Amino acid sequence: VTIITLTTDFGIRSGFVGTMKGVIYGIAPQAKTVDISHNIAAQDIHEGAYTLARAVPFFPQGTIHIYVVDPGVGTKRRPLAARLGEYYFVGPDNGLLTPLIEDAEQNKQPVEFFHLDNPTYWLPKISRTFHGRDIFAPVAAHLANGVALSKLGTPFNDPVRLELTRPEKTDRGWIAHITVIDIFGNLTTDLPASALQGRTDVLFRLLGAEVDGIAESYGHNRSGDLVVVVDSEEYMEIAVVNGSAAQKLGAKVGDIVEVINKD
Amino acid sequence: VTIITLTTDFGIRSGFVGTMKGVIYGIAPQAKTVDISHNIAAQDIHEGAYTLARAVPFFPQGTIHIYVVDPGVGTKRRPLAARLGEYYFVGPDNGLLTPLIEDAEQNKQPVEFFHLDNPTYWLPKISRTFHGRDIFAPVAAHLANGVALSKLGTPFNDPVRLELTRPEKTDRGWIAHITVIDIFGNLTTDLPASALQGRTDVLFRLLGAEVDGIAESYGHNRSGDLVVVVDSEEYMEIAVVNGSAAQKLGAKVGDIVEVINKD
């Protein structure tokens, strides 16, 4: 059984996502589809990138991930299919895959990109504004049926890449950045827990607030407390117990978090 | 594998949709379910009609579409099952199928309606307010199992029909109407691109705004520009690049769009 996931900014009101699944099941009735998110902020490639990158490692080998956050639809931006390690990806060449490409390169996994220029594997009629339905869904379904990547288009090796924030070492600790704000208002940063090397006597400063030390989990503090925890992907996260840190601090993606060693 | 789709105004908080799928899989475990939308505006048969009609042609033959936008639940409105061309439909007889019935008739495809009056294929106990679970879900599942339409109820041929807007020819061009507002705030009209016969020197007027000409796609203009494009179903659409035309213009379904030939 091949799994095809979908990550889009389509929302869930319009019927666009269901339409893509209709196309997929018409070509690959044996496939299973999984929604990752359809509520990526409109055209926010950055949010799409982190959302997809966090989910991908938990899927079985061979899973095909479609992403459609596509401000450039109808322009000359390339539609692509990619292989990154054990996974396949289908979507516009707009940088959304950057964290996954960097992970694969770092782990010396196979990395291949193909410009989807073979209409054999598209719907017969291509609209100007809905390539998710007309190109990406059918291409993913044909992949699920065993069509080789190389049949779908022409190889290339210069995919668009996003500039992602990186934590910077300072003489007092680190400058980190907020990368993802989740549905609970928790603020994930780009600082891996490993950067602190087990140290817990650390001060976190962001947006005028200060948190002293790292909490074991949300549940050990009082409702409303601002805490720092290690998140589920082993990155440092700022949270409010039973509340929203994003709301409390007015935080947004890209905001700076200063991390200061106390001794 | 038979696909059963669901289109409702239930929202996604209540558990109603999952409950319907529980009923479906209890009767037809081999079926696949696909959500089209559960965020149709409450009891908005018109929005449901366009949302379903746009998705249907992209599903494989034999797909069964359940729709539950049902202001008349518990009154004498008929529950129905229908065949329109290659597709099956199950829901209340309230006009939601109108665009699909008209398409099927225009294309001289088979059109059949059955009043669901045979409780053999319902849940044993029927509530007054949740026919989606008690009648439509089990009927669709039995259809997926191969039960003939004619076993489900009594044939009839006068389904309720909506009055849909139609574009009107004027001596300067067309009067079109907004039919669908999507999640991005794009405004679809009832004017098919073919009505313009390839002409692009056209002026669009709506809600005090004016757009000159037709854009190739969203991506060729600047953020915030109001543009007219051909949408993914080949209808004329008003959009704001990287923004919401609905919000910018305060548009609603039914609003008039004047289309004026410039020479």
Add this chain to the structure above:
Amino acid sequence: VTIITLTTDFGIRSGFVGTMKGVIYGIAPQAKTVDISHNIAAQDIHEGAYTLARAVPFFPQGTIHIYVVDPGVGTKRRPLAARLGEYYFVGPDNGLLTPLIEDAEQNKQPVEFFHLDNPTYWLPKISRTFHGRDIFAPVAAHLANGVALSKLGTPFNDPVRLELTRPEKTDRGWIAHITVIDIFGNLTTDLPASALQGRTDVLFRLLGAEVDGIAESYGHNRSGDLVVVVDSEEYMEIAVVNGSAAQKLGAKVGDIVEVINKD
């Protein structure tokens, strides 16, 4: 085919739910997943309890229900797997199963609880904040593969229980309470229709409003009317025809509804 349902307060933006399904399909590719709700109010065990309890009876025997409304994640609250009658449940031991446990006990069905303390059936690495992905999803998938409950952990028999409201008999009728507010703003109460023994000459008083008698269904009244109906689970419900009773009355879960026999 085994069905695994998911009920969470994760919302649908973050990708958390899709990630759980990736874990499930990696272990049990033959399973089918069904979303019940991912929009339970954050950490609202009470809403989760009623939402899950209303959906469960409509699923086929052997269905496995995962629930993750989990304010205590990372503390010592027990992760559990349970059997209640013909169904299986996996989630935190926090009372969310109370209505289902009480139903099973009342119907003298088998009731078993196991503390999930066997990491064999978890992901290799357990985060502090996302047990849905790391413990509950893989445990449910192993259950779907036929692993016995008793292999997953240690039996126990004192699950956390919520205090649920109960209707109280008075000399004039009943004191009932609002238990669930659905997406339409309908107010379900804890008073079963059977408590009225067929009587319809009854007055309902709540939040300063009064409703005289019980309506056959929504459709028999005028838009905006406040009515009392029997809901789809045979409980008394307060509704506004084509509107929201919750909004009209400012109602919240737990509010009192006085039911007064008129003779």
